Amino acid sequence: MRYSTFGSPPHGWRPSNNLLGFGTALLAGAFFLLHAQPPSSPVLVAMNAELARTQAKLKSQPVPPYYLSYEITETHSIGVAGAFGKLQGSGDYRNRQLDVDLRVGDYTLDNTREVRGEMNYPQYSTTVVPIDNDPDAIRAMIWHQTDASYKRALDQLTKVKTNVQVKVAQEDKSVDFSREAPEHYSEPIVDVQVNRAAWEDKIRKYTAPFARYTNIYQASASFSAAAETRWYVNSEGAVIQTSQPAFRLFIVANTKASDGMELPRYESYFGFSEKDLPDDATVLKAVDKMIHDMEALRVAPVVDTYTGPAILSGRASGVFFHEIFGHRVEGQRQKNSDDAQTFKQKIGQPILAKEFSVYFDPTTRRLANTDLAGSYLYDNQGVKARRVAVVENGVLKTFLMSRKPVEGIPQSNGHGRKQVGMAPVARQSNLIVEVKPSAVQPDLKTLLIAEIKKQGLPYGLLFDDIQGGFTFTGRTVPNAFNVLPLMVYRIYPDGREELVRGADLIGTPLTTFSKIAAADKNVAVFNGICGAESGGVPVSASSPAIFVTQIEVQKKAKSQERIPILPAPFEGGK
C-alpha cells in the first residue's frame, strides 16, 4: 500500500485580513462574494463559482437565503468480503456526492427548526456529482440541487413560522443556527491503493477456521480501504479541503445455544494506514478466540436476575459509555420535544465520581497504540474540531454541539457530523474516559471480591465484551442506543470465573453512573461506525476497565428460532 497524492499540491490556506473583514460583514447578515485566491482543486473552483453566483442571483428574491453551504464528498473505497473461507465479493468504487445546506429566515429562526407535532424523521437525499474534474458538469448539478433546496427551504420556513404561532412557546429559547468563524484549510488529497488479491487471500484465510464447525451459522469478514476527500464552502467564507484514508477489518460470527439463543462474536480493527491493521497471526489468534468463546457460550448457563457489583473491561466500558452516555449528551437531544433529555438539567452538577472525566476529542488520532476512527479536522458544518470536556472531575460541563444551539450553549464545539446525504446533528467523535490516579486500582477483581463479601452476595459479574449499535460496521443499522452484553463472567468469592450467557443490562444511566467507583490502568479502544439520525459516522470509545458497585441485570429475550433441524451435511471437527 502507498498513499499517492493527486490534484492540487499541498498548500495551506491562510485567511487574509480582507476575508476576515468580509466574515465580520456577514455576521451582520450580508452576503458577499469570495475574493480570495482561487483554490486549485477544480471541485472547489466549481463550488465557489456556483456559491457566488447563487448568492448574487437569489439576493433579489423576496426571501433570499441567509446561509448556504456546499459539501462534496468523494469516496474511493476498495472492499473485499468473504465467508467461511470463500470470497463473497470484491470491488473498487469511486463516487462523489453533494450536500447542500441552504437556510432562509435568519440565525434566530430558520427553516430547520423542529415543526412540533409533525413526524420529524431524518431524510436521506443524495446527489451524485461527476467524478471527472469537470467544473461545468459539477456546477450543473450544484445549480439544480441548490434550486431544489431553496424551494424546499421556503416551504419549510412557512410551516415553521405557522407552527411557532400555533403552538405553546418552546421550552428551549435558543436560536436555530450559531455564528461561527469561517475556517480555511487545505490538505493534500490522498488516495488508497491496496493489493486487492492479497486481501482476498487474507479474507479467505481469516474466515477459513470457522468452516470446520457445524454449529457456527454465520462467519464473515470484510476489509475496506477508503479515502474520503471532502470539499466544503459556505457563504460565510469557509473553504476547506480535507482528505483522510481509513482501513477497516471487521469479522463477525454467530452461533446458537440449544435453546435458540443467538450468540454472536465480533472483532473490528481500524487504522489510518494499512500497516496499522494487525498481522495475520494476530487476526487468526482473535478468530480462534471467537471460536473458543462461542463454544464456551453455547454450553454456558443462562444468567439469573442480578443486582450487585461488576467490572466492565475497557472495551465493554467504552461501548457502555458511548451508548448509555454519549448519545444522551448530543446537543439536539436537549432540545427536541420527543427526546428524554436525561442530562438537560444536570450541567454543573456531579454525575460521576470526581476522579472521572469524559472527553470527546476528534483531534487525538492515536491512543493506547491504536488509531482512533472518530478523528477529523473539521466537522460537516465547517467548524474546526476540538477537544470537548463533557464531564470534568465528575461534573457535567457541556454537551456535544453542532451549529444548532441549545439554551445556555450558543456555539458549536465542532461535533456537527453526518453521513453523506443526511443533515448534520451533534454526534460523538473519540470518546475518552480518563481517571485520576487516586481512583486507579491495580486489580479490580480483588476489589470486586471484597465488595461481594461485603454485600453478602454469592458472586459478582465481569462484563468482558458488550455489543452496542456501533459495534456493527454497516451504515444501515438503525438508531440503536441499547447495549447487549456478549461475554459475561460470574466471579465467585474464591476467584473462580464462570462464563454465563443471556445477560441484559437494565437500570437508568444516572443511577449506574453514580455507582462507578474505580478503574484500572489498562485503556482499551473500540473503533466502529455509529448509526443515528444523521446516518453512520466513524467513532471510537476508549476507557480503562471500571468497577461499578451496583449494576442491574436481567435475562434477555431470546430468539424464537431454534437450531437447525437436520445435522450439518458434512463432518465437523478441529
Next chain:
Amino acid sequence: MRIARLSLLLTAAACMASLHAQDDIVMKAMRDEMARSMKQLTIENLEKPYFIAYRVVDSENAGAGASFGALNRSNSSRSRRLHVEVRVGDYKLDNSHFFFFNMNQGTTTQIYNGTMMLTVEDDYKELRRQLWLGTDSVYKKAVEDISKKRATLQNRTRTDESDDFSKEEPVTTSHELPAAKIDLPKWESEARALSALFRKMPAIHTSAVSFNASNSYSRYLTSEGTSYARREPSIAFNASAATQAADGTMLDDFLWFHGRSVAELPSQDELASRIQELGKNLTDLRDAPPLASYSGPVLAEGDAAPQMFRLMFLHDLIGAKQTINGMQGMNINNTNQAENPFLDRVGARVLPEFLSVVDNPLIAEYQGRHVAAQSKMDEDGMLSREVRLIDRGILKTLLMSRDPVRGFDHTTGSRHAGQAAPSNVIVTSSAGLSAADLRAKFIDLIKQRNRPFGVVVRRLRTANNVVLAYKVFPDGHEELVRGLQFVGMNPAAFKDIVAASKEPNFLTVQYRPAQNGPGMMMSFESEDNATPVSLVVPSLLFEDATMRMLRVASPNPPVAGHPFFDK
C-alpha cells in the same frame, strides 16, 4: 486500477465459461441437499415439504454513467444469490400466497424472503452449508405460515378456490446465450460523449446517460425433477432529461434500449440522434400550449401504441393469484387485490375482430428486428411456448405461472421476474392499413365528428403523463400540445379500436409485474423482479378517447439560470 479491474473481469468471465456442465459442483450440491431435505426434513408432528426449489443466480454487473460530459460512476460487481422455496401441505393448499411477517425471527441465517447471498467461489461443502441453513430457515417459516394460513382461512370465504400450485410434468432444459462483452472503458468514453450532447441544449435542466450490463447465470432445480441452466446476457442504454416550462410544468422523458449483446443496441450515431430528438422534443414542449380537454378520435402511433397497450391493457392478460394477508390489523394499501375481469371473459370479444395477440418467448427477432425476451424455459423451468392470448378479438387464455387462478389450472410457461409476466407480445392486425390510409381514416373520423382537430399521441410515460401529443387538423397540419393525461382508459376502450396499421411499432420496456399482494412490499427492487419485455404493436386508432390537462402543483422554474448557459 482500470487495468486491474479489467483483468479481474476477464478472469471472472473465463471462470464462468468453464462452469457450465449440466451437473457442475453447484448443481450437485443443490441436488444432494435437496434429496436429503425431502427425505429427512421435518419437525416432530409437522408436515414434511412436498416441494422444494433451489435457484442459484450468479451475476456479473457493470455500468458506467455520465452527465453533461463528465463521468458520474463506473463500476462492476459480482455476486451469487440463492433463492429457496419450500412448500408444505399439498398442491391444493400450501403455505404459499400468504403474507405473514414475524418480527422476532432469528438473524442467524442471513436469509430474507427466501433469498441469501452465497460466496462466489465454488466449494461443495460451503454450498451444502448454505443450502442446508437456507432450507432450514425457509422450512420453519413454511410450517409456521401454513398453520397461520389455515387459521386465517377458517374465518374467511374465498372467491378463488383454485389450487395453490399446479402439477406439471418435470422438464430438464438449458439455454445458454453467449455472455455479453463487458467493456467499461468504452462505455465510459461513450457515456461522456453522449452526455456531452446536452451541452448544446440550453433548455434542458438535468440529464444523464448510462450503460448497464449484466450476465446472469441461473441454475434451477426442483424436487419434482425439473432443472435448468440458463445464461442471460443483458445490456441496456438509458438516457434521461428534464426541464420545466415557463409556468413550472415539469417535463421529462427518457430513452431505454436493451439488447443481449452490444450489437443489438443502436449504434453510437443512432443513440446520438435519439438523444438529439429527446432534447428537441423537450425543448419544443416548453413552448407548446397546454390543451384543457379533448374528447374524440385519438391515433396512437410510434412508441405510444405499444406503451398504451402495456399500460392500459396488458395487465388483464396476466393470471395473478391473490395473496392472503395474515397480518391482522396491518392495513396494507398498495395491494392490487381486485379480481381480474378477464377471468370471466374467455371466449368473449375483448378487442376488435381484426386484432390478435400472442406472447412468444421463443423468438429472438420479429420481422428482422430483435426482441428482448428469448428463452426456452420460464423461471419455473417450464418449457416456453407461444401463447395465443387473443385470436381475432376473442380472449383465449391468460399468461400463467404455476400459481393457478380461478378457471386457469395450468401454467403457460410464463413465469418471469417472479410472477406470471409477458415476454415478447405481438399484436397483429388482419386488416392493417398503410400509414397513409390510417391517417386518412383518422382525418375522416375527425371530420365526421365535426371536430376542429383530432389528437395523435406519439409517446407517453404513464396514462397520466402523455409526453408527445399533437393536434391534427383536417388539413393535415400538426401542433404540439403539452401536459395531457388520459381519462378513464381501460381495457374496454380497446374493444372499440377502429383501425390499426400494417406496420408495427417496436418497443422494449423494463417490465415489473404489478405488486400483487402485501408480500411483494417486502421484496427488494432488483433485476430479479424486472424483466425486459418487447411489445410489437401496430398504430391504433381509437374512435373515442378522453384526455385532459394534467393539473398538479409544479414548482416555479429555477430562480437562477443554468450556470453553463446563463452567462
